[in-house]
Amino acid sequence: MKKVKLLITLIFAVLPLMMHAGDFTVGNKTFLLNGEPFVVKAAEVHYPRIPQAYWDHRIKMCKALGMNTLCIYVFWNIHEQREGQFDFSDNNDVAEFCRLAQKNGMYVIVRPGPYVCAEWEMGGLPWWLLKKKDIRLREQDPYFMERVKIFEKKVGEQLAPLTIQNGGPIIMVQVENEYGSYGEDKPYISEIRDCLRSIYGDKLTLFQCDWSSNFEKNGLDDLVWTMNFGTGANIDHEFARLKKLRPNAPLMCSEFWSGWFDKWGANHETRPAKDMVDGMDEMLQKGISFSLYMTHGGTSFGHWAGANSPGFAPDVTSYDYDAPINEYGGTTDKYFQLRKMMQKYSKTKLPAIPKMPAPFIQIAPFELTEHADMLMGADSVVMDSPLRTMEELDQGWGSIIYVTCLPAISTPSVLTLNDGHDFAQVFIDDQYIGKIDRVRNENSLQLPAVKQGQELKIYVEAMGRINFGRAIKDYKGITNSVTISTDVEGHELIWNLKRWTILTVPDDYQTAKKALAAAPAPITSKMGYYRGNFNLKKVGDTFLNMEQFGKGQVYVNGHAIGRFWSIGPQQTLYVPGCWLKKGKNEVIVLDVVGPKKPVIMGQTTPELDKLNVEKSRTHNNPGDKPDLNSAIPVSEGKLQAGNGWQMVRFNAPQKGRYLVVQALSTHDGKDVVSIAELYAVNAKGGRLSREQWTVKYADSEETKRGNNTAEKSFDLQESTYWRTEKGIALPHLVVIDLGSEQTITGIDYLPRMEEGAPGSIKDYKIFVY
Template sequence: MMNCKRNICQLLFAMLLASPMTVTGATIDNNKKEDVPVADNGFRAGKGTFLLNGKPFVVKAAELHYPRIPRQYWEHRIKMCKALGMNTICLYVFWNIHEPQMDSFDFNGQNDVAAFCRLAKKNGMYVIVRPGPYVCAEWEMGGLPWWLLKKKDIQLRELDPFFMQRVERFEKEVAKQLSTLTVQHGGPIIMVQVENEYGSYGENKPYISQIRDMLRKSWGDVTLFQCDWNSNFEKNGLDDLVWTMNFGTGANIDNQFRRLRELRPDAPLMCSEFWSGWFDKWGARHETRPAKDMVEGIDEMLSKGISFSLYMTHGGTSFGHWAGANSPGFAPDVTSYDYDAPINEYGQPTEKFWLLRKTLQKYSTAKLPALPKAPMPVVDIPQLKLHYAAPLSAATDTMAWSREPLTFEEMNLGWGSMIYDKELPEIKESSMLTINGHDFVQVFIDNKFVGKIDRVKNERTLVLPPTEKGQMLTLIVEGMGRINFGRAIKDYKGLLGDVTLRVDRGDILTWTLKDWRMRAVPDDYASAKKAMDKAAGKLQAADQTPEGIGYYRATFKLRKVGDTFLNMEKWGKGQVYVNGHALGRFWAIGPQQTLYCPGCWLKKGENEIVVLDVVGTKTPVVWGQTKPELDKLQLEKTNKHNNIGDKPDLNSATPVAVGTMAAGNGWQSVKLDKPATGRYLALQCLDTQDGRPLSIAEIYLRDGNGERLGRDQWQVKYANSENEMGNHTGDKAFDLQESTYWQTEESAEMPHLLVIDLGKDMTVSALDYLPRMEQGAPGSLGRYRIFIY
């Protein structure tokens, strides 16, 4: 009997070895029923390695985001990743696209994440799922739905009862879609992430524990992991989860894993986000990262048996209103999520692709598959002229009157613009209008443009001319993406708080404006169509807004369809819809000047284009070109902070600290002899460790109790040198991103000076400093002097 049992066990073991799910590449048996458990160990963390069905497995994951890729192109992008040499697809699940209104879930069409995972399996790829609830991803509100903000006292990403109730409901719905697709059930999903980079938000293990418990309850026996930066992962690391690190191109890899190796010497290592490039912001240069550095980092990790996920392998596009914004301050992201990734925004291989494919071939026993045929050619479209079709206000979805101005959220408006009207008092002199307006505010008196107030520039005021009683003040407030990173994600849109007029006649007179009319304008195609249909009839007086601000339309015919890039350089600011599809935001300031229009959204014969321009244009023309324009700025002034009038005279000032930083990577702290109070920090850099241009990744200040001070109000007041072409301006020293840095120009002479306006007087006891994360910390600070004044 024993010999018979042994023979049966040997036969079963041989059958398992022969099963397509047990090979160490990424070949999956597509005929296996997903509801039949697999008789093996699934995917687990073993000693020093991950184990897939009991065999060592190195994860080579490509990050893709299904909402950023037209569904018709999903399979092509997955095949491109496989041809690159990857064995896994990594993806976020975006709460706000799946629950656009509370209790109304959508997992159909473009949102069918289960279908995306099945396509991955069909093409021999495993899947890592990251269901948040928060995802960041330069996505509107970090993936959290805007309607959470209708509850004003809500605490996001905390143990707030309402927030946790909604999270649990969402996570259950995600699990309904995906939990039967784990490897244990014959599907492709090998790991599921718990929350996302929580250490950059706070320290709250009870909260992380509850998210973990929700996922375990809904998903069953699947490997759970959490990711963070090497500088903060211990804050929230749970003992029963796999720990992974996030870092970018050029990082010192041994240093990134040093502390994890000390704490868990036998754990498998994984970089769950190896940043291939970076995201772009309106008004700043297009971000790039060297291909050589990216490939060398992946080569080093694979040579040491370290798993990775390349963020992004293909970034795609934040269509419609889904691009988010970054903080401190307010830095909205552009529509393109090209990310300088190996597969560009429209699915074509780049230099990074070919270099990385060559490297990944070294780690594959089989020849990598050929590249798939592009689903569409790239075509141009001749210039066409659009005609003014309807004013902005004709799309009004909701009108209300209120003593106090209401926010978007109070008006049940997720995205779009709000028109605020208020009759003015008689003021015989110029007055100062003061608002807290999110985000881009245009000011009109009797429909005549007076000026704008731009949150990106931290503007809050505008001088108004003398006014007569009864003149109409109109504020058109466009909301851009909600902040997706840091504590500022609780980001309301519209007018927040009082609107005042102030006159200084020796004594100060202040009017607080009350009794507002508000009109909500959603930024979707349905609203555009409503406006144009209404304009075709007779518009009422209430439907009028300043001329030129609103909807423009044209039709055009195509004999051949293909991907194209609509050039929007002649326009102001707004959204574009083609055949009802929202392409995304444009803004004349750049750097992005074209919008990607997928060929699958075009058709032979007649097509429609509608442009919503909240600023207006003098030349309403559009054309389609075969290459994108992602790096063309059209700014009113430079991004540099070198106005000599802002440079402080430090000759007679006494520094609060003088010294020399140590060489090498990692955080350092300078403790002041005694606390100092002031509104400005001046950091004077006398030299660097290696004689190269100065680079500083992050700066924090600590209060009298040793706690880090908030940086939400920080702004650069002066910097004697900034490498603007590399997007290494002074604000990168406090942008919450350890992989970005302030860097001086090659030709700039020492000493260097960075002056930061802290927003208000602060008491400071210490300064924390982080050099660049690359090997040897190039350009790290040597001798320094610190001033607080």
């Protein structure tokens, strides 16, 4: 009888959808919606970055811009946080988000990965995949593919009934994501395509996205091809190759970047509103479909913010993205400029802008009076163990503490972590010695002389796993070895420390509550858990000011609000009013560094652009500048004007650790030089890995008008760039440390994507030493 009732319920649920079944296909130079030409005007939004109570408001905000579609990623790792345990409830209810879109008259484009990037922890891949140490991510690794297909099937159970053919809002599904930036593997892409086709059927349109410079590497003949590029790009150039290969295909920019993401220790990123609006206006004039990434970014609550590479550049909690709809769902100047332009392409008046779902409130400063040592949060202890990573100890996120006894060392020595992922603090007998910060490419610090048996403690906090490039296989904790070295009478002595007690400290709310509820224990440092309360007469959105605290996580009424770090640029955390209540509200802070004062207040505006860095982000130390007066260039000449990749090849292979590019003049005749991307070419003609690259020296870097430091020339992002300051005379110079001696036969150089390629190099010299 229960089965009959369930069947009847399903029939009544599906029948209204079947009555409105439609179709979305590819026509001659256009998409066709139910047989009629259709331009996709999509707004990218991410349901886990928006409180469920605010979904409807954000969707209405997109519709009021003139958008007809929502574009969403499906984040594997938030739905399957433990292997085999799936969660599609509450804020993870992606099917409900799609139904809500349809209620608001919006179509949906689904991007189910398995990899999504999105400046999200590990690019959306679950951490527990790394428990299999030899796993090959985003390849035809048997275990990886097995888990991918299980996940995609689970997503399909939620979303397949909601395709347009079934009367739902979903018009397209994406196959993988920007794979050309990862590798070349058509068999893998084909297997992902086949998996999705088996779930969504042959009639639903499948597409793949990539950059104009690499989309041919993995483009499959039976998929729609779309391009990704950003504000200010030369749009004709971005589609030129696609139009040549597929002259009758519809054109679509599946990610038109409205702004950019922020990382800890760098200024808040912005992009001009006019450039964004002009680019979208041009696409609409030419009948080009688009998805505006992001239209509303939202917040990477909890530990879900990722990190970028080369190097290690963790992203802040706010995913404001300088988008038209800001982090907390409000309008911006970009919003109004975009809405005005979009009205031109609507036959009817655009819907009214919806009111904010909650007011903004202030919260008077309050003290967090309860304090528990960080050790009280340990959920497992492993004794007399070799070094292990978090993943080996079945831990996804949080901190890990390594403890061992030291040998007698009568002189100062150097402690080296090979490698510490990510933020390590070192103590000897509870005395703080110093920190080793992966963000700053540090791996060692000096220890004082120690006696036999003194205790060494290394607290390692994991930040977001890398979300882009080959470095996504990003283990946490100490991933290799710990050594101590010193020099005694001209002889180097090295100790490899191998016997450890290891404690794991998860960063979830339940662990924080447990630590604070435990029996009182001696407080050994300011680091640890803090709890306080505030009372409200009325509920509203607010921004917790964390400037008195050091580094860690915040929980409000059990909700994981996100990471904070005193270095900035983000100094406040967005707290949605729907997570607050009248009367008493609880705040718990896990501070892995320790506060100046355990005091917090709530303010009505955010602070996203206040830096407190210890040293300059520029690379102009005079001692690092090479003397090129007597040096002989390995190549010199003129580069071409315009957009697109250019290749320079040397007359003979060159060996060296440092690559020097010197710009003597520019094509536009100005003194500002820019490089969007730079590769070194190896002896076989392939591109060298850039994972170990760092900037040794740059004579000029623009940090006042943007984050245009020299590492942008090899950050795997074609839309970002190194740019010199205006008014600084040529020549300009950048010196890149390749990490070790390499054999180089040339370079590949990419100027900026904008029309005219501003700042592109004309006369150049290249040195290797």
